[in-house]
Amino acid sequence: MPTQKKRKALKAPFIVTVAAAASLTAAVALPGCNPTVTGGSCPESAPAVGSACDGDDLSCGYGDDGCGHPIDFTCSDGVWEQEPTATCNPPPPPECPVEVPQAGSACEELGKTCNYDTTGCPSVVTCGDDGTWSDPISPACNPPPLECPLEKPAAGSACVQPGMRCPYEDAAPALSCPTMLTCGDDGTWAETVVPTCNPPAPVCPEKMPADGDLCEGGTGTCPYEMMTGCGPMPTEAVCVLEKDTWRWQAHEIFCNPPPPEVCLTAATEDACENLGPTCRWLTPGCGDASETPVLAKAGCFPSQECEAGAACPGGTTCQEVVINPCYKEACDACGSTVQVCAPPDVRPGASG
Secondary structure, X not given: OOEEXXXXXXXXXXXXXXXXXXXXOOOOOXXXXXXXXXXXXXXXXXXXXXXXXXXXXXXXXXXXXXXXXOEEEEEXXXXXXXXXXXXXXXXXXXXXXXXXXXXXXXXXXXXXXXXXXXXXXXXXXXXXXXXXXXXXXXXXXXXXXXXXXOOOOOOOOEOOOOOOEEEEOOOOHHHOOOEEEEEOOOOEEEEEXXXXXXXXXXXXXXXXXXXXXXXXXXXXXXXXXXXXXXXEEEEEEEEEEEOOEEEEEEOOOOOOOXXXXXXXOOOOHHHHHHOOOOEEEEOEOOOXXXXXXXXXXXXXXXXXXXXXXXXXXXXXXXXXXXXXXXXXXXXXXXXXXXXXXXXXXXXXXXXX
């Protein structure tokens, strides 16, 4: 049903007598008027904007403007006009306070809950029916004691409960000792071997380690064979404690004297390196041809320099040549002299 808000007296042209009114038992369509208008009252349904009406300043409300208010139509100067509707933008609900609100302080949105975590244990406050915040509640915040990691943590990795001790067995318990990991005051795991255990000596690596590699304390000395210019030679690597770290000391073997013919047979740099430390790969350097000749071409030579007049393989003599000392090295020099067995007839000019 429409809502009639206001009605003024009809203007003179629309005044009817009592007798005339008594004869109007139904809606009357007056000349120039909207037939939906009944005697100057609100139509049953919302009129069309601009249609004729006979109740000047008559205001009628219909429907809902979306904000809980009716849509107003006003009869003005004989036509219906629709009143503008107010913009309906309700403000968003209030956000949670940045800090935990004090219990009993005022809040706006009844039933709103806010979560906080200031002590590592989440707490919840609620805006009650009385418009005040409740006391913080921490449901079931009693974490169980921490358990040891399933897998043995690495020594030095982070832990969260200082003083916590966790034992672990190695893959072969019958041949090894249990290890105890302790969470230190610095928040890292420290590893110790159970004192009552007598483990067997560590096993030597299958391949000879490089000098300076890490080793397991107690490994001792490990025997190996090393390829040299004289063929395979016996050598060893020893696991020693340097400050607080166990490291390998690998003993390199050199031929004394090195047989130059073995090195000179290597045609490539890789082949030269495979002969071991008794051979070295040299490349031509830069120099003055009027003084010391430059090495004719790159090649494999004994690591130990030859002596003047010493025997060299056929077709070579012991001579001083200029080589590049910075080949594959981080330096800027381009020439230095060495004594090598080289072909006597090759006297190359200056290089570089």
